[in-house]
Amino acid sequence: MSDKDKKNQYSNPPTMHDVAHVAGVSQMTVSRVMRGTGYISKDVLKRVQDAAISIGYVHNRLAGGMSKYDNPLIGVVVPSLQNRVFTEVLSGISDTLNNNNLQPVFGVTEYSLEREEEIVFDLLSWRPRGLILAGLEHTDGLRRIIEQTGVKTAEIMDVDGSAIAASFGISQKAAGEQMAKYLLNKGYKNFAYIAWLDERAKKRFDAFKAYIENHGGIISQTRISPKMLSMKEGRELTADILSGSDKPEVIYYANDDLAAGGLMHCITENIKVPEDVALAGFNGLNFLEALPVQITTTKTPRYEIGVEAANWISDKNSKQEERRVHEFDIELIKGDTT
Amino acid sequence: MSDKDKKNQYSNPPTMHDVAHVAGVSQMTVSRVMRGTGYISKDVLKRVQDAAISIGYVHNRLAGGMSKYDNPLIGVVVPSLQNRVFTEVLSGISDTLNNNNLQPVFGVTEYSLEREEEIVFDLLSWRPRGLILAGLEHTDGLRRIIEQTGVKTAEIMDVDGSAIAASFGISQKAAGEQMAKYLLNKGYKNFAYIAWLDERAKKRFDAFKAYIENHGGIISQTRISPKMLSMKEGRELTADILSGSDKPEVIYYANDDLAAGGLMHCITENIKVPEDVALAGFNGLNFLEALPVQITTTKTPRYEIGVEAANWISDKNSKQEERRVHEFDIELIKGDTT
DNA sequence: TTGACATATGTTTGCGCAAACATATATTTT
DNA sequence: AAAATATATGTTTGCGCAAACATATGTCAA
Structure with missing residues (x-):
């Protein structure tokens, strides 16, 4: 039986159920293998992985993540991608989220607070676990949405002002x-x-x-x-x-x-x-x-700001209510031009 | 009755059902309002919108997008955020996807093809409508995954080589x-x-x-x-x-x-x-x-490459099978240094 | 005045997964 | 040898939404 025939026996796209059938286990066991949680014997692990590859199964996070508000997405909203300051912070965020098995979803505001509100509202429809925003200035509507949904929010770049929750930046x-x-x-x-x-x-x-x-x-x-x-x-x-x-x-x-x-x-x-x-x-x-x-x-420590903010968002023990201000040190470089 | 009391009558977080109840319509009508599809009378439109705001409802795309492989996510994978070339392409992509009501999900490979494969596999678990990758060089595993899932894929920056589907770049x-x-x-x-x-x-x-x-x-x-x-x-x-x-x-x-x-x-x-x-x-x-x-x-037209690739991905009429090569013009700037 | 069509809303259904719980066998402790 | 614990797997259930289909009412032309 060719690969193609084998695939056609199953749903398109294939589901965990199909993988389970091929591997001779239950759908729940496949789910455990895909997420790397719970107890799995070596033998079953391999059978499931092989079965998944053989029928071309790709994990579908939309299904399971539904309704639980704790899936591994983090919304990241910055003013611009043309400004190196933000791309460096973004690098720190991206690297750190990756290490924590989280996935950034991006938005660019072009420095408009109204646009920021729209983008955040849109991002929230993916039920992200957390949000990283630039600056402490936001529309009232945005503040209200964040309060209502209770989404964990980090604000970066700036600590002079009143933060929604945690802020990471310099004065x-x-x-x-x-x-x-x-x-x-x-x-x-x-x-x-x-x-x-x-x-x-x-x-x-x-x-x-x-x-x-x-x-x-x-x-x-x-x-x-x-x-x-x-x-x-x-x-x-x-x-x-x-x-x-x-x-x-x-x-x-x-x-x-x-x-x-x-x-x-x-x-x-x-x-x-x-x-x-x-x-x-x-x-x-x-x-x-x-x-x-x-x-x-x-x-200014731009990459580090991104790293710390992403770490805080990733940390399941950090709480929205603590409202911690993470002020980073700055250093005056005395150059030849003064 | 305070806002808080009103909210507590409903699910937490609130669902379309709750909004429907407040607005006095069916859940399906709320769904139509949220997505802006189908026929909705002015009166109902306003009632639903007000109801949504009053109970703090945020659209949940995970639920409906489940299983349909056509949700508004686009996976975008670039080698680096420290290289201005890629951030400019990214700008073009981000702007264009926004115009088409699509949402980019990013990944950064640090120039590793193995990392690229991992990231793409991970991104596919969000069932993106499309994928934008940098370059024409990829692992065999990545090519196989793309073929198996049939996800629409654009490759950017480079047209000298064999593309998976459409390529956008310069020679x-x-x-x-x-x-x-x-x-x-x-x-x-x-x-x-x-x-x-x-x-x-x-x-x-x-x-x-x-x-x-x-x-x-x-x-x-x-x-x-x-x-x-x-x-x-x-x-x-x-x-x-x-x-x-x-x-x-x-x-x-x-x-x-x-x-x-x-x-x-x-x-x-x-x-x-x-x-x-x-x-x-x-x-x-x-x-x-x-x-x-x-x-x-x-x-090189970096921003434009991003725009065109994103437009192609957004266009429901463009087909994976056409394998079009979009070669962009380059211009030699004769400066003072030669 | 009938039918054709546009407009507006509702009902039923199932998507694919993971939580919660149940069960079973192996291993260790007492 | 019994009890406690670690390991390994299975069963049931429902998450929230949108497709498909059904059902109204309004509007216009013939």
């Missing part, structure tokens, strides 16, 4: 103040700021600005865009700022891409850094190491 | 030859090559090398690493190559990050590009625009 406020303090200590007084403002950059800048202005400095120029900016715009906006008459002593950028763009402008135009203008970024991305000069920046 | 072979031809025409004869070799870079380099050597050029040095390399290593390996006595006229890099690292070395060391050494990359990533000089490279 954006502290990061902004730390950089302000460092730059003031270096003797700089006249600052410019270039950014594209997501929620976290906003918190960082507010703290930065407040500290600067409370300690005798001024922010004489800003270039703030509502839409996402990258290295290219960092270069252009730096050129713009430096072409004016009131030249700042330092430019603080909302991220390293912008700062690197600024550095490229200075290299191209033979502007001395930090003598003519100093530069500071944020994130501490790896590619900075490859640049001709080391940019001053704040290093 | 790596053509890209390698095109660059070889261009550089030979510029008069260069002595080449170096720096790479970390994934399947696609390998095909590209084989074609590049064959063309060079068949047309009077030589590849005098190579630096090929089995593990992933970034800008930093691009800089270091370039320094290494240029520190030797047999200096190549051009360095061809497997990607733009490596090439940009090479450029950074040249800028730092005041090496004239392209007079002392010419550089060429691959991908045409956006950040190249921000560099002090434009690097010669091959521009």
Whole structure:
């Protein structure tokens, strides 16, 4: 009897029942083998595995997971896949969930809180065991859904604010103040700021600005865009700022891409850094190491944040109600550009 | 009666039945409202929606999707989230699937074909409507599973080889030859090559090398690493190559990050590009625009590849059996570095 | 005014699995 | 040798939904 004939005796697609029939055991025993739970003898284990392969059976989690709200899915919602910060966190999440036999289901919001609510609602229809969201800002509707369903939720990137349950991130406020303090200590007084403002950059800048202005400095120029900016715009906006008459002593950028763009402008135009203008970024991305000069920046543990959040979600003992705040350390990298 | 009391009358979590009871309709009508199918009067529509919100009902796709192999999940498997090439493709996929009301479920292989097989097997347990894989190289086991389950599969990035069903990508072979031809025409004869070799870079380099050597050029040095390399290593390996006595006229890099690292070395060391050494990359990533000089490279339509693959998967009329090859155009960007 | 068709809703049914429980045999302890 | 425990398997049951089909009522044309 050919393989094809053999297959046709059974349901299409084949079910555990079919596997059980071939292996000469009960459907429940097949279920145990598929999930690796309970007691199974070596002999039966092999027979079931062989039977499954021979008829091309693939485990169907939709069926069993039905109604139980504890299947191995984790909803992960991030603002963007174009921003390396999020893809690094995602890497940490993906690696960790894999180690815990959980499966991420992704959504991308493009930085819209309304979109986030829609996506989460949609993801919840898969009855995920947990949810990982970016930031602490969400719509009221989203908060309500999470409360109503009781789905275990981790918020990442940011700890300045009120979390739904557990939060994993850095204090954006502290990061902004730390950089302000460092730059003031270096003797700089006249600052410019270039950014594209997501929620976290906003918190960082507010703290930065407040500290600067409370300690005798001024922010004489800003270039703030509502839409996402990258290295290219960092270069252009730096050129713009430096072409004016009131030249700042330092430019603080909302991220390293912008700062690197600024550095490229200075290299191209033979502007001395930090003598003519100093530069500071944020994130501490790896590619900075490859640049001709080391940019001053704040290093954030992005991969680790993803790992810890995913571990918390995976841990059956961690409770939604504990509302733990996991604040990660940041490190100010004193580079050559300040 | 408080909201809480009202909720407690019903199942926990609430079901369509509960919603139906509150709205005074049948469970099937609620199902129609949730999925937006069939005929529903304005009045009933509103009553059902209100009822759902009032008792905190969230649609459960696990239940209905059971056994039907046509639920709105798409499995997406990529080698890495650290490589911008894949995150850009992913962006295209994510955006497009969203537009088609499909939900991506992700897996990351870390460039291991065995891991890919495991991940796909795992993803299939969610009975996805389709699968998007990177590359044309897969284990025999994976090919067999795909054939057995008949799951609609798109392969992306690469079209040089034998696809399972539909493939979406560029000809790596053509890209390698095109660059070889261009550089030979510029008069260069002595080449170096720096790479970390994934399947696609390998095909590209084989074609590049064959063309060079068949047309009077030589590849005098190579630096090929089995593990992933970034800008930093691009800089270091370039320094290494240029520190030797047999200096190549051009360095061809497997990607733009490596090439940009090479450029950074040249800028730092005041090496004239392209007079002392010419550089060429691959991908045409956006950040190249921000560099002090434009690097010669091959521009690939990454986002579009993601969009088209996702559209094909979403299209109910597209058939697995057609085995269409969707080859995308590449463009050689003649920069300042050659 | 009849029939054809669009619109709107309800009833029955079974999908494939895993929890809960039952049972049976082997192994160890007392 | 009896009791306790570990190991190994089977039986029954129901999860929540959507397909298939049935049944109304409204609307329009002939």
